[in-house]
């Protein structure tokens with residue numbers, strides 16, 4: 001079975017009692033038992049629900065994994081994984097992590113003595129120096145946010161494996177349509193389903209996918225024990241959205257490629273960040289996705305003026321929905337970082353991140369052209 005056939009058919013059989021082609025939403029907290037502990041596979045929705053099973057079968061198939069688990073959010077999924085570690089364990093991660101991931105380690109897990117060792121891009125050749133007896137996990141995000149840097153999953157996960165360290169890849173930006181980390185040597189794939197998988201900016205959700213039964217059992221236990229389960233309704237929406245993931249990702253990628261060309265040819269743009277520029281991306285990704293960042297030759301005021309004039313690019317946090325969004329890292333996601341540190345990281349006042357939606361490209365390009373003109377006036 002190929003990608004879209006799996007997305008549409010895996011886990012989705014017509015419902016047995018009525019023949020409904022679309023599965024019902026099992027909005028129930030609990031399930032009747034014939035006698036104590038004898039039931040049809042579900043007892044309480046915090047532990048499992050038929051809608052979870054459907055989405056998990058879809059997600060496992062799309063990521064080429066045996067097991068998937070759905071969660072209340074991306075960060076809920078990570079919390080479940082980290083709860084399987086022990087006090088004193090350490091996690092090595094590449095710099096440029098999603099802000100919420102960094103915050104979770106820095107402000108929460110550190111209190112329980114699970115520490116994070118960050119490796120910057122220029123330290124990458126010395127990565128193995130960071131793995132020691134205490135290191136239990138290597139956390140990798142590619143492409144990164146907001147500079148769309150691409151890391152070599154096969155190479156880096158191979159180095160971690162040599163030291164007995166598991167690799168977890170945050171595959172949120174690429175989606176399983178463009179990149180399958182398990183096939184490249186990763187042990188666990190992590191998603192914020194809030195983004196491309198949900199795809200319509202209407203749910204918050206997370207998922208983990210693995211081929212390792214032990215990891216899967218621990219993740220399932222953690223979901224139940226901590227209570228980071230999603231709602232059956234949200235998971236039903238996720239299942240529905242996964243069915244169109246391929247066509248959406250094709251259009252996101254196609255639109256972003258047009259915008260990449262427009263920005264690259266525009267004298268008002270200093271630098272464009274897009275995975276297409278990376279030779280590694282050409283090898284490990286099937287396309288480059290809908291995320292693109294650009295540094296404009298504009299002052300902070302002009303940049304804000306441009307962003308405020310967009311008609312179709314809505315100024316908002318998040319990404320991966322059908323509608324185009326724009327984000328200004330210096331004043332939004334990275335505002336808490338001092339300006340000089342921020343600039344060293346490559347996040348200047350003129351940097352703008354686009355989540356390119358699936359609208360008609362002519363309208364998106366016209367919107368960009370017009371807002372740039374107004375900002376320069």
Ligand SMILES: *Cc1c(COP(=O)(O)O)cnc(C)c1O
Nearest residue numbers: 073074075098170172192194205
């Ligand atoms: C949004 C996001 C997360 C966190 O997911 P939530 O669903 O918001 O909890 C993690 N990683 C990346 C790359 C994200 O974009």
